[in-house]
Amino acid sequence: MGLLVLAIVLPLAIQNNFYLDVLTIIFFTAYLGQSWNILGGYAGQFSFGGVMFFGTGAYASTILWTTYGIPPIYGVFVAILAGAIVGLIVGYASFRYGLRGSYFALITLAFAEMLRIIANSVEFTGGGVGIFLNFEPSIMNLQFINARGFYYLSLGMVVISIIIAMWLERSRFGAQLIAIRENEDAAEALGINVLRSKILAIMIMGGMGGAAGTFYAQKYLYLDPPIAYSIALSVEMLLVTIVGGMGTVFGPLVGSFVLHIVTEVAKHLIESPGLSLIVYGFILILIIAYLPNGLIGLFKGLSGKRGK
């Protein structure tokens, strides 16, 4: 709670837009990480194509705005719906046929690739040229004159995503997802509708991803298929969650903070493209090997020992 208050008053102290932008990206990635966490962390279904919801949502609200003049404040709901529908289709297609583990990871990758190719080939997405968005700051357009507005919007998204995760941890539905993660056959035997729960989880992920797409397009004002369906973003959302701690409420936020700060520091030390991603890759390997519960697990382990 104290942290939240700090986050709210922080922009009054920081006048430098650079720091606010970094924080905005940290929150944005943490939010996407949380969406991945619901299906990957709680339900144990790793997706490698999480970007498909983000991209579809981004195109939905952007096309509604640029082509039909519907402002993004309404468009974002269409984006959420579009993301959830993509989740429903992909979830139904893969879970109904019992795809699990690595197979599920690969099929989500293939769906994201398919959407990228389609977006690249059809007219209404602007094809390979992409879509340029206008900058007309207003609350209706979810655009703001200064970095502070986007900062608060991303902060709000993170808070909502954390509330969703908290609700999940307390709800029956969340318990069902964890049961599926631990042992799918046992969960089925206990009378949990595994298919329905998994599809619901991927739809929540999809809806959250869709809203993130609208946010991204309104902030960065450009959208093309490699951005909308970028493999790198799919990887980043699982990365922050795994580094922070899968299946925990604050894992994605902690992971996003740590990774972005490490990246920024690395960028200051050595100016070179690709370096930050090399660091990401190594951190991922080390976390998997030595901290399977992520950084949150490390904190918990330390405080637990102190308690005794």
Add this chain to the structure above:
Amino acid sequence: MMPAAVMNGLMYGSIYALVALGLTLIYGVLHIINFAHGALLMLALYAAFFLYSILGIDPYLGILIVVPGSFIFGYVLYRFMIGKLAHGKDQNILLITLGLSIVFENMAMLFFSADQRTVNLSYSFETVDLGFVLLSIPKLISFFASLVICFLLWMLMSMTDLGKAIRAVAKERQGARLVGIDVDKIFAATYGIGIACLGAAGCLLLPIFYVDPYTGNLFVIIAFTIVVLGGMGSIVGALIGGFIIGITESVGGLILGESLGQIGISVIFILILMFRPNGLFGGKT
């Protein structure tokens, strides 16, 4: 146009098969999905490229250097990293190989820059007229060479003691251990052979393609599609799957245009995963 597209598909298909062979072999024995496959192919392409540009070694001769080098690299990588760090969990291996691919790709970016590189051999633009289609010499060499390498791999697997040990470990880990096979060494050797296939594929691909740090990504979905199409772990399946995918890609490009043509592979992949996850020729998993 159509016969040319089919022939072209066959040529690339044979190299796809080689890439997929490495993947399917690793899956069949270790039961892991090697997500670093594309990145390792990219490294092999660079190895072939630098052998040519610095030492002037023809990529096809380079096979003799890159293949043993790739084997050693793969062996060490598995023995001292993947096998040690993953603690035997399927999803951990997926994520560790994902981490490795991020590291390799961006190291290539750091050291070799994002430039696309190609080689120009003295015979790069020579062609053979088959009557109905013109085929470039490098494509023909790559085609036959990859068939020979597939055959050699099959011989290795079915005729040698190492091949026998690998098949024994694939069938029954505990039993193999009981009869005195060092299972951990066999795992590393299998991974090494899988990467050696990539070494060969890299040398054969370079004269007819290009290399940049992200080339490997283009082959990730293709290789996985072939492997699930042919059945995880099946050598013959990988070969046939490679040809099917190669032809699908080039014929798809002809009919649907270059941009939408790539969609065929993703669609086949999704359909196969949904309806026949054991592949067209695969037995039970």
